Amino acid sequence: MSSDGAYSHHRLPVSLEPHDLERLLWVLVAVSLIGDIVTTFVGLHLGLAESNPIARSAIEGYGLAGMLALKAFAVAVGLLCRPLLPAAYRPIVPAGLAVPWVLAVCINLYMISLVV
Known part of the structure; x- marks a missing residue:
């Protein structure tokens, strides 16, 4: 059994380094x-x-001050934990913050659309 060409590697159309992705x-x-x-x-x-x-x-x-403090605490924890990871894995920190907040925005928009 040969694996010649059996696996193709899919790449993004642009080259994205870990630090660019993190930014x-x-x-x-x-x-x-x-x-x-x-x-x-x-x-x-x-x-x-x-x-x-x-x-x-x-x-x-x-x-609003309470909400801002809560968000600032989450970002601070992410920033404090970031140096503990190898550079290639650091984008996981902002991804871990952004994904739930993007989902929250989507849910909020959906709920708002139901009452407007």
Whole structure:
């Protein structure tokens, strides 16, 4: 049995080094963080409820400042843990922050669309 040409390697159409990918993902973190905060507060203004009990407590206790502090804490943990990883794996840190926030934005937009 021969494996000549049996496996093809798929590459992105652009060359993306780990540090470039990480930079791009940090931009996504910033955009998704802002999107999550904006859509959360729009939803709350429209009468929706925050489903995350930690975020709900922060918002109920401190409003926008509580939400910003919660997001800042998450980013700080990511930045503190980042140097512990080899350079090639560092993009996992902003990806781990951005993915849940992008999902939260999508869910928030869906919920807002149901009440508008």
